[in-house]
Amino acid sequence: MKPQTVLFWIARIIAAFIMLQTLFFKFTGAEESVKIFSQLGAEPWGRIGSGMLELIASILILIPSTVWIGSILAIGLMAGAILSHLTVIGIFRDDGGQLFFYAVVVLLCALFSFWKSRTQIPELIRKYLPSFLQ
Secondary structure, eight states, rough: OOOHHHHHHHHHHHHHHHHHHHHHHTTTTHHHHHHHHHHTTTHHHHHHHHHHHHHHHHHHHHHHHHHHHHHHHHHHHHHHHHIIIIIIIOOOSTTHHHHHHHHHHHHHHHHHHHHGGGSSSSSHHHHHHSSGGO
């Protein structure tokens, strides 16, 4: 197996693992999750909704034919999480910045996964993308 193929799988597994790991806290209404989404004014619908989207992204990013869709979803979710940390929640909370760090790691893994899977994007969609993504 080529090193880039191995890296591609590792990036996808890391992104999915981190997103799946946080679902327990979101779906069980863990105190920290409730506190974060209350701060954002999105409790409980934002917590549960983002959890459902992260579950979908985790599944899609692991299926070879849907990597590009899962990657786009993960990129959007993590961009929102990072922006929330930078503007409302703060980076270094009680967790010492761990949630922010995880969001950055997932974002980087999803960006790499999207880049590696960009040739899977249907032509109908790809023709509207910038040339460097085609």
